[in-house]
Amino acid sequence: MRYLAARLLTVFLAALPAAWHIPLQAAQVCATDDTGKEVCLERPASRIAALSPGATELVWAAGAGDKVVAVVSFSDYPEEAKDVPSVGSHTRMDLERLMELQPDLVIGWVTGNPPEQIEALRDLGLPVFSIEPRSFEGVSHTIERLSQLAGTEAEGFAEAARFREGIGSLERQYRNAEPVSVFYQVWDEPLMTVNNEHLIGKVITLCGGVNVFGDLDRLVPRISAEAVIGANPEAILAGGMGEENRHWLTRWEAFPSIDATASDNLYFVPPSLIQRPTPRMLQGSQLFCEKLDDARAKR
Amino acid sequence: MSRPVTMPLVILAIASLIAMVLSVGIGSVSMTPAEVGAVIFGEGSSLQQTLVLDLRLPRTLAAFATGGLLAVAGALMQVLLRNPLADPYVLGLSGGAAVGALLAMLAGLGGLIVSGSAFAGAMLATLMVFGLAHGTGSWTPSRLLLTGVVVAAGWGAVITLMLAVSPAQRLPGMLYWLMGDVSYARSPWPALVLLFLVCLLLVPLGRSLNVLARGPMQAAALGVSVRPLEWMIYILASLLTATAVTMAGSIGFVGLVVPHMLRLVLGNDQRLILPACALAGGTLLVLADTLARVVIAPEQLPVGVITALLGVPTFLYLLYRSR
Numbered sequence: 001m002r003y004l005a006a007r008l009l010t011v012f013l014a015a016l017p018a019a020w021h022i023p024l025q026a027a028q029v030c031a032t033d034d035t036g037k038e039v040c041l042e043r044p045a046s047r048i049a050a051l052s053p054g055a056t057e058l059v060w061a062a063g064a065g066d067k068v069v070a071v072v073s074f075s076d077y078p079e080e081a082k083d084v085p086s087v088g089s090h091t092r093m094d095l096e097r098l099m100e101l102q103p104d105l106v107i108g109w110v111t112g113n114p115p116e117q118i119e120a121l122r123d124l125g126l127p128v129f130s131i132e133p134r135s136f137e138g139v140s141h142t143i144e145r146l147s148q149l150a151g152t153e154a155e156g157f158a159e160a161a162r163f164r165e166g167i168g169s170l171e172r173q174y175r176n177a178e179p180v181s182v183f184y185q186v187w188d189e190p191l192m193t194v195n196n197e198h199l200i201g202k203v204i205t206l207c208g209g210v211n212v213f214g215d216l217d218r219l220v221p222r223i224s225a226e227a228v229i230g231a232n233p234e235a236i237l238a239g240g241m242g243e244e245n246r247h248w249l250t251r252w253e254a255f256p257s258i259d260a261t262a263s264d265n266l267y268f269v270p271p272s273l274i275q276r277p278t279p280r281m282l283q284g285s286q287l288f289c290e291k292l293d294d295a296r297a298k299r
Numbered sequence: 300m301s302r303p304v305t306m307p308l309v310i311l312a313i314a315s316l317i318a319m320v321l322s323v324g325i326g327s328v329s330m331t332p333a334e335v336g337a338v339i340f341g342e343g344s345s346l347q348q349t350l351v352l353d354l355r356l357p358r359t360l361a362a363f364a365t366g367g368l369l370a371v372a373g374a375l376m377q378v379l380l381r382n383p384l385a386d387p388y389v390l391g392l393s394g395g396a397a398v399g400a401l402l403a404m405l406a407g408l409g410g411l412i413v414s415g416s417a418f419a420g421a422m423l424a425t426l427m428v429f430g431l432a433h434g435t436g437s438w439t440p441s442r443l444l445l446t447g448v449v450v451a452a453g454w455g456a457v458i459t460l461m462l463a464v465s466p467a468q469r470l471p472g473m474l475y476w477l478m479g480d481v482s483y484a485r486s487p488w489p490a491l492v493l494l495f496l497v498c499l500l501l502v503p504l505g506r507s508l509n510v511l512a513r514g515p516m517q518a519a520a521l522g523v524s525v526r527p528l529e530w531m532i533y534i535l536a537s538l539l540t541a542t543a544v545t546m547a548g549s550i551g552f553v554g555l556v557v558p559h560m561l562r563l564v565l566g567n568d569q570r571l572i573l574p575a576c577a578l579a580g581g582t583l584l585v586l587a588d589t590l591a592r593v594v595i596a597p598e599q600l601p602v603g604v605i606t607a608l609l610g611v612p613t614f615l616y617l618l619y620r621s622r
Contacts, residue, residue, distance in 0.1 A: 073598070087597045091471035092482065094597035096354050099346065100328040111407070111468045114475075116483055124353055192467075220467055 031145040033129045034110050034138075041127060044151025045105035049098055052090045052109035055131060056081050057278035058139075059107060061163075062146035063155025070101045077272065077280070093117055099124065105149060107131060133277035134199065136167045136206075143279070159279060166282040170206055170289060177208030180292045183233035183260070184211065186275075188248045190222045199277050200239075207289035209235070229255055235295040236260040237288065239271030263298045267291040307565055311578035315363065318582045322359040322589040323351060327596035361484030362588040362602070363581035364491045365547045366557075370580025371497060372539035373554025374572055378512045379532045380440045386555035387540035390447030393549035394454025395424025396541065400548070401461050401473050413476075414485065414545045421541035424450065429533065443533075479550030479603030481588045490542050494581075497539060498574050504528075505570030512567065550603045553580050556610040563617045583609065 030040040049070035050056040056075040059068055065080060072090040075081045085101060088094040090112050098106075103126065108118050110132035121128055129149060133139045140160040147156020182204050186192040194200045196214035204211045212231035213221060228236075236258070238248045249266040256262055269291065273284030324335045328350055337343045338351040372387040379385070387393070399420025403413040432446040462473060476483065501508070507528055510518040515525045543550070557580045561572055587605040594600060 085597075088599055089471075092475060092480070092599040094327050094592070094599055095482075096350055096592075097327045097597045099349055099354065102346065111466075114472050115408070116413070116485075124349060218466065222463075 029149055029151065031129065031148050033145075034132045034142075035130050037130070039105075039127050039129045039149070041105060041149060045103075045149050047101070047103045047105070048150065049087070049101065049103035049106045050075065051087075051093065051107060052112050053077070054133075054276040054278055055107040055109060056084075057276060057280065058131070058133075058142055059146055059150070061156070061159045061279045062143045062150060063152035063159065064146065064150035067150055069103055070098055077278075095120060095124075105129060107146070134197070135202065136199075136281070137164070139277050139279065139281065140164045142277075163279045163282055167206070167285065170282075170285055174206060174208040174289060177292075178296055179208060179210045180235055180295050181212050181231070181233045181259075182209035182292070183213070183228055183231065183236045185236065185238040185248060186220060188238075188251075191225060191228070192220055192222050194220055199281070200274055203274060203281070203285045203288050206285060207292045209292050225251075228252075229258055232257070232259055234259045234263070235265040235267065235292060237267045237269050237291060239269055239275055260295075263295065265291075265295040265298065267294070307571065308574055308578065311575055311582070315578050315582040315585070318585040318589075319359050319363065322362070322585045323355045325589055325593060326350065326355055327593055357487055358481055358484065358588065359585055360487035360491060361546055362481045362584045364487050364494055365481065365484070365543045365550065365581075366553055366584025366587075367494045367577040367581035368490060368539045368543040368546075369550065369553040369584075370557035370576035371494070371501075371573055372536040372543070373580075374558035374569070374576045375532050375536040375539075376554070377558055378508055378569065379529060379536065380444050381512065381514065382440065382444060383559065384555070385444065386552075387536060387543070388549065388551065388554065389444070389451065390428050390537075391424045391451035391454050392421050392537060392540045393544055393551075394451045394458065395427070396421035396544040397477060397549055398454055398457050398461070399423075400476055400544075401458065401465075404469055404473055404476070405461060405465050407469075411485070413483070417548075418541050418545045421537070421544055424454065425534075425537040425541070475601050476548040478601035479548040479606075480599075480601045481547045481584070481591075482599065483548055484546045487546075490546055493539070493542055494577055497535060498577050500535075501573045502570070505568075505573065508532075508569040508573075509567075512569065547602070550584070550606060552603070552607045552610045553584060556614045557583060560614055560617055563621050 028040055028042055029044050030038055032038045046067055047069045048059055048064060048067045050059050050068055051072055053072065053075045056068065056071045057077055059065060060078050060081065065078065068084050070087045071081055071084045072088060072093065073086055087098045090109060091114065095117065106121055106126050106128045108128045108130035110130045118128055118130065131142050133142050140163050143156050143160040147153045184193055184200055184204060186194060193213045195216045195218065196205065196211055198219050201211050201214055212233045213223060236249065236252055246268065249268065252258060252261050252266055260266060269284060269288055273280050273287060324332055330347060334343060334347060335351060338347050369387055376385040376387060376389065377383060396417040400413050400417035403416040428447045428450050432443040462470065465473065507523045510521050510523050511525065511528060519525050558572060558576050561575050561579055565571055565575060583606060584602065587609055588602045591600040591602040591605045
């Protein structure tokens with residue numbers, strides 16, 4: 001109740017000068033998050049808590065990196081993010097430490113953060129802006145919205161435009177490319193891939209690839225090695241947790257009946273460039289497209 | 300009650316008070332005892348007030364209530380089934396609750412709906428076991444136990460199936476729920492009130508429970524109406540467990556270990572054991588949750604891991620020493 005009263009008073013006081021001096025110096029900023037909730041701040045955020053590694057990257061991309069006061073484990077990009085205090089894992093945050101850092105804006109992850117903890121943060125009076133980009137445009141749009149909330153529109157909109165143009169140019173370049181059937185391996189044991197709805201699935205399509213498991217219902221389907229052999233992809237690309245995991249690909253060398261094995265189209269794409277919905281996906285997509293070009297060249 | 304009966308309860312009450320003070324005083328943000336005291340009396344910065352009054356205190360009370368409920372439910376189940384291995388979860392209650400909670404999580408729902416769904420699952424499991432154990436034949440503890448164990452195994456399979464087909468990003472939340480985690484708890488008051496009421500209700504029944512623990516024949520011979528009493532214990536224990544599971548997921552071990560520990564130390568008088576269970580179970584979970592919050596802060600551990608790690612050696616030591 002006291003918080004509310006204080007907040008109302010602040011709003012009232014902030015509104016007072018508006019009566020005499022226009023424009024208002026500390027203008028209210030609003031944006032709608034990916035759950036459809038409109039988040040309004042009395043003034044642009046100055047202390048941001050990013051509750052997923054992807055959110056951290058996006059806030060930096062929006063030009064508001066210097067305002068980040070809290071991150072979660074595995075927030076390893078950009079390099080400066082490693083120096084920001086961590087509030088635990090994105091699946092279970094230390095709310096006490098988070099409150100201590102006194103953020104004025106929390107960037108949540110729609111499906112990654114536990115709903116009850118996000119609810120608890122809202123109950124404590126913190127504005128939570130939940131994001132989850134599901135498309136290339138979603139990445140750009142998220143950067144724009146974050147920059148609006150942080151008052152860094154100039155940097156944010158420029159970065160969003162750069163990403164949009166980069167993806168657009170890949171799209172133009174590969175629009176008429178010859179299709180290559182692709183199997184993308186997210187994980188090794190159990191064997192996991194992505195469908196066409198997944199952002200990585202969209203990278204495959206962007207590069208003129210045809211995802212052999214694209215029509216499956218689940219976003220990240222678990223499949224059998226037999227299904228991969230049956231689908232007979234022309235190229236196999238793998239990510240994973242680390243950058244050194246050729247053994248994920250060598251397992252396919254035992255099956256020369258797969259076109260990808262026969263033509264030696266087994267490629268590694270650094271997962272950090274492609275598995276987070278951030279501007280680095282542009283670089284990851286370029287790399288991905290090059291691999292498919294390489295496969296086309298071997299025909 | 301006579302002096303030797305009240306003494307252990309007073310000691311346990313003091314212990315639980317100390318545990319709660321510790322739990323409110325310790326966190327990943329360090330505060331001096333003086334600062335915490337100031338906050339309790341309405342002073343301190345607004346950040347300190349938020350930390351103590353909005354985060355630590357409700358969580359401490361929730362942990363106490365959950366631990367107390369589980370321990371009392373365990374003690375009741377052991378009397379009912381006359382089996383030392385009985386605990387609140389052995390009859391498939393936690394399995395039913397888990398299936399309910401995981402279904403809600405799988406649908407992407409959170410908060411109150413997960414809790415409500417868990418409660419519904421626990422009650423459904425209770426009714427199912429009770430109905431099946433009743434069957435066409437007689438209602439015996441061994442039949443009830445066996446039905447419960449088999450139904451629990453069935454729930455286990457359903458849980459594994461759900462974990463296998465659920466999207467990767469929902470898995471961590473589900474696993475935390477299955478291991479038990481007090482950070483799910485909302486308002487602690489309903490559970491605390493329930494715990495208190497049940498302890499009050501059980502006081503006049505202590506004598507009958509003592510007789511029942513020796514066997515239904517003896518109890519009947521001594522004038523206890525066995526069947527209604529058994530029904531009541533079963534429903535009560537189920538309600539307690541369901542409430543606890545709803546608060547904090549399925550926290551194992553408290554219901555099994557706390558009553559046994561107390562029996563080894565205090566003897567098997569239900570009039571003493573049941574309230575003692577409420578206090579000791581609450582204390583154990585408050586301490587365990589404090590550790591879960593701070594051991595590797597800012598990373599948070601599920602409290603179920605800590606209760607097992609604390610409970611197993613203590614229990615084994617007491618068991619070893621007892622003979």
